[in-house]
Amino acid sequence: MMAGELVCPVPLPPGGRVLLGHGGGGRLTRDLVEQVFLPAFRNDALAVLHDAAVLDALPAGARLAFTTDAFVVRPMFFPGGDVGTLAVNGTVNDLAMAGARPLYLSLGFILEEGLPLDDLARVVESIRRSAVAAGVAVVAGDTKVVERGRGDGIYITSAGVGVVVARSPVAPAAVREGDAVIVSGPVGQHGIAVLAVRDGLAFTTPIASDCASVAAPALALLDAGLAVHCLRDPTRGGLATVLNEIAAGAGCEIAVHERAVPVTDEVAGACEVLGLDPLYVACEGRFVAFVAPGDADRALALLKARPDTAHAARIGTVRPGRSPGLVTLTTVAGGERVLDLLSGEQLPRIC
Amino acid sequence: MKYLDEYRDGGAAQRYAETLRALVTRPWTLMEVCGGQTHSIVRYGIDEMLPPGVTLVHGPGCPVCVTPVAALDRAFRLARRPEVIFTSFGDMLRVPGSRDDLLHVRAEGGDVRVVYSPLDAVAIAEREPGREVVFFAVGFETTAPANAMAVRLAARKGLRNFSLLVAQVRVPPALEAILAEPACRVQGFLAAGHVCAVMGTAEYEPLARRHGVPVVVTGFEPLDLLQGTAMALRQLEEGRCEVEIQYARVVRPEGNAAARRAIEEVFEVTDRGWRGLGDIPRSGLGLNARYAAFDAERRFPDAAPPSREDPECRAGLVLQGRLRPQECPAFGARCTPEHPLGAPMVSSEGACAAYWLYRRRAAAGRVA
Numbered sequence: 001m002m003a004g005e006l007v008c009p010v011p012l013p014p015g016g017r018v019l020l021g022h023g024g025g026g027r028l029t030r031d032l033v034e035q036v037f038l039p040a041f042r043n044d045a046l047a048v049l050h051d052a053a054v055l056d057a058l059p060a061g062a063r064l065a066f067t068t069d070a071f072v073v074r075p076m077f078f079p080g081g082d083v084g085t086l087a088v089n090g091t092v093n094d095l096a097m098a099g100a101r102p103l104y105l106s107l108g109f110i111l112e113e114g115l116p117l118d119d120l121a122r123v124v125e126s127i128r129r130s131a132v133a134a135g136v137a138v139v140a141g142d143t144k145v146v147e148r149g150r151g152d153g154i155y156i157t158s159a160g161v162g163v164v165v166a167r168s169p170v171a172p173a174a175v176r177e178g179d180a181v182i183v184s185g186p187v188g189q190h191g192i193a194v195l196a197v198r199d200g201l202a203f204t205t206p207i208a209s210d211c212a213s214v215a216a217p218a219l220a221l222l223d224a225g226l227a228v229h230c231l232r233d234p235t236r237g238g239l240a241t242v243l244n245e246i247a248a249g250a251g252c253e254i255a256v257h258e259r260a261v262p263v264t265d266e267v268a269g270a271c272e273v274l275g276l277d278p279l280y281v282a283c284e285g286r287f288v289a290f291v292a293p294g295d296a297d298r299a300l301a302l303l304k305a306r307p308d309t310a311h312a313a314r315i316g317t318v319r320p321g322r323s324p325g326l327v328t329l330t331t332v333a334g335g336e337r338v339l340d341l342l343s344g345e346q347l348p349r350i351c
Numbered sequence: 352m353k354y355l356d357e358y359r360d361g362g363a364a365q366r367y368a369e370t371l372r373a374l375v376t377r378p379w380t381l382m383e384v385c386g387g388q389t390h391s392i393v394r395y396g397i398d399e400m401l402p403p404g405v406t407l408v409h410g411p412g413c414p415v416c417v418t419p420v421a422a423l424d425r426a427f428r429l430a431r432r433p434e435v436i437f438t439s440f441g442d443m444l445r446v447p448g449s450r451d452d453l454l455h456v457r458a459e460g461g462d463v464r465v466v467y468s469p470l471d472a473v474a475i476a477e478r479e480p481g482r483e484v485v486f487f488a489v490g491f492e493t494t495a496p497a498n499a500m501a502v503r504l505a506a507r508k509g510l511r512n513f514s515l516l517v518a519q520v521r522v523p524p525a526l527e528a529i530l531a532e533p534a535c536r537v538q539g540f541l542a543a544g545h546v547c548a549v550m551g552t553a554e555y556e557p558l559a560r561r562h563g564v565p566v567v568v569t570g571f572e573p574l575d576l577l578q579g580t581a582m583a584l585r586q587l588e589e590g591r592c593e594v595e596i597q598y599a600r601v602v603r604p605e606g607n608a609a610a611r612r613a614i615e616e617v618f619e620v621t622d623r624g625w626r627g628l629g630d631i632p633r634s635g636l637g638l639n640a641r642y643a644a645f646d647a648e649r650r651f652p653d654a655a656p657p658s659r660e661d662p663e664c665r666a667g668l669v670l671q672g673r674l675r676p677q678e679c680p681a682f683g684a685r686c687t688p689e690h691p692l693g694a695p696m697v698s699s700e701g702a703c704a705a706y707w708l709y710r711r712r713a714a715a716g717r718v719a
Contacts, residue, residue, distance in 0.1 A: 335396020
């Protein structure tokens with residue numbers, strides 16, 4: 001972070017671009033901080049412009065959740081979001097999945113020389129709006145500029161701190177036989193939205209990313225006192241991958257019904273054309289909840305009553321572990337098969 | 352989703368399975384030709400719904416799998432050239448040559464780009480006139496029309512920096528080769544619906560007659576496969592060997608005239624080597640004399656000696672339906688999607704990949 005004081009700044013030139021000097025720590029850096037970052041994220045901790053944010057201590061006995069992430073999405077703008085919304089929501093969601101209420105974020109910006117300042121302003125505005133929506137404050141930040149060709153517009157690194165509100169552990173190890181598996185909405189939208197803009201695919205119905213904070217609905221389950229044993233957001237690798245991670249972490253077997261997994265017609269259609277399986281396509285605004293069987297109906301009803309999780313669905317069950325770590329899928333045609341981890345990323349097929 | 356969910360209906364599938372049980376009086380062995388069908392069968396458990404004694408063996412219809420190592424190594428050498436932008440469908444990126452794959456070539460600095468259509472590769476050639484854009488034309492008769500269109504478009508635009516590295520194959524000669532093997536157990540074929548959507552069914556008539564095998568042109572959804580199986584089994588039970596079309600919502604007996612014209616204008620039938628199956632006469636397509644200028648093999652002469660296939664990989668037997676993937680000693684041991692010995696383990700249409708993805712519980716003791 002850059003030390004300095006708030007003085008009447010010179011407006012950034014319209015049509016301007018990021019220069020190497022914007023990361024040099026001098027006057028250009030100060031202009032960027034004062035005209036782009038501070039107005040957007042204004043809060044007491046940040047306004048001090050010290051080398052570190054100084055924050056109030058939590059009540060005795062409270063526990064912290066602390067996470068870090070990096071965001072390198074290409075292109076940085078896509079239908080339904082941009083690298084800024086991803087940075088905030090990705091970090092916030094990771095905190096919520098640990099049963100924590102997100103409080104503070106720090107963001108590091110790695111800008112590529114030549115980036116239009118208007119693009120930066122647009123991303124910063126997205127961050128501001130996403131942070132307000134998620135109820136977090138951006139209390140620390142840093143900016144570096146790399147030479148043209150050595151970055152991809154904007155990379156963002158983040159760290160996030162939250163206070164744990166769950167009264168019992170929310171983690172794979174807490175998953176129990178019989179737990180219901182609930183997904184908070186249709187899967188695969190983010191991955192298809194980004195793929196479509198990245199590769200210039202035109203669908204008759206544009207597909208927007210689901211990028212959003214899931215902290216509110218996830219914490220609503222905890223606040224309602226429901227026995228939530230595990231939460232996980234299916235980002236990279238999609239739903240199938242997180243189910244495998246949890247089955248392995250919990251040493252249990254998870255049985256999923258393909259027909260029960262919500263997928264929009266648009267995503268299903270795009271996946272058919274491209275030869276992708278929506279179960280492996282990334283989400284950025286969904287979560288999977290493992291809930292004790294006795295609380296499953298209430299959890300589902302609670303989610304369905306909220307506009308952001310109205311299409312939540314119960315998709316499976318944790319069952320007696322014949323094969324710990326295994327995820328099985330009952331297919332739409334009625335057969336049963338293994339739902340495995342992929343070796344790498346999904347690649348579109350030939351025919 | 353409309354027009355798909357209807358063909359994946361579990362209740363209807365069970366009713367079809369009962370029909371099949373009533374139909375069959377003795378064991379039969381059918382081969383589904385296309386790797387897309389193989390994946391549907393394994394993914395949806397179609398083979399497990401069939402009456403006892405009815406066996407589906409998996410055919411050679413995975414274009415990625417049948418591309419010989421020599422062709423892959425040649426492609427990788429081309430992709431490493433600094434002036435070349437090497438374009439390919441995503442499927443090919445993980446397919447192993449004798450040493451590495453396109454993902455490694457890219458990591459080492461080769462300009463390898465995934466495209467969704469050969470026409471995208473033409474657009475790149477137009478945008479980057481200072482570079483040589485090569486498209487890896489892999490596939491059966493299904494991909495040939497679009498590849499032909501790309502060459503025609505490049506010719507019309509007068510592009511001199513676009514070429515195809517052709518590894519294009521034809522289905523009927525491969526089926527002939529499989530039937531000619533003395534060890535062949537196949538008594539009927541579920542032919543590849545999309546290949547026949549392009550080519551029609553005439554090429555299969557002599558094959559059915561000469562070898563006495565029913566050929567049912569079949570789709571890719573669970574109900575398509577069950578219905579196609581029922582049609583083939585009914586022929587066998589009644590002693591018929593005809594070419595029938597199950598996938599009538601897509602396939603016409605005469606095929607797609609415009610697509611066939613495009614193929615005929617640009618390509619000619621050639622001999623071609625197949626991974627695991629060896630050289631099969633008249634089993635491939637190559638650019639004809641008129642479009643020879645778009646042939647990457649002519650544009651970039653390559654004197655490297657042809658490479659050999661990994662002797663441990665039994666892809667040839669798998670592609671002929673003579674070995675089930677999990678019967679291969681290397682399956683799941685020395686051959687996995689992370690470290691494949693052969694293409695069938697990594698292609699989205701490969702039989703070994705299908706068993707790895709969907710059937711590992713059945714492969715006893717190999718479930719992680």
